[in-house]
Amino acid sequence: MADNALGRFLRARREATTPPATGRRxxxxxxxxxxxxxxxxxxxxxxxxxxxxxxxxSGQVLSALADALTMTADERVHLYRLIKAGTTCSPPPPPPLRPTVRAMLDTLEPAAAAVLSPAGDVLASTARFREVSGLDDERNLIRFAFSPRAKAHYPDWDQVAHDRATTLRAAADLGDHTAAALAFELSVTAGAAFSDRYDAASSLPPAIGTERWGSHLLAFETLYLAGEGEHRLMIYFSQH
Incomplete structure (x- = not known):
């Protein structure tokens, strides 16, 4: 991060924010x-x-400042990137999937299915999953749920957001560093929409259930993969 880029950005936003009407200043x-x-x-x-x-x-402080300065979504992302640029380490990338896991995905076509890391990274997926998930260039199912496009994609967004935050909290509480880093990121970029749900999470994420993705009603099952670092296979079935 450039020398004190965070401080300069905060001060610039403070000076650009309309003050209360209290006479001449x-x-x-x-x-x-x-x-x-x-x-x-x-x-x-x-x-x-x-x-x-x-x-x-902390993420809570940055989120509070972003709220107080009425930052836009783009400004929140920039604020997070300023913090990230000042760090010298990042979570390690996930190990490559076994060829047999990828072969198993191939046999599931044309179902929507994906292998996810504990932090929600899509490590591999079927063509049908990529078609209906709405992720496009995004590669993380949890980050997408708190993006500007999510509410239009998920008719039952509030429940989806709750479940995604619960999933991330469970992974972070078990010591997954990537999950903890994503929680910090979303506390800044998504603010209270994420933080309130993350802080209130008190149960395990659902392993089975239904979700609406656009016009699709999908039932899902979760299978945990042995020897793959808590990676899980999510399979989604269309409900008619």
């Missing part, structure tokens, strides 16, 4: 105290963030 935008009050943090902490003496805010 000597400075543009919000004062630090006003933003700190809105975000529920101290003025001293906000000052450290803007000056670059603290460059590791």
């Amino acid at each position: 000597r400075t543009p935008g919000l004062r630090r105290g006003e933003l700190a009050d809105r975000a529920g943090i101290s003025v001293e902490y906000l000052t450290r963030l803007e000056r670059g003496t603290d460059r590791s805010p």
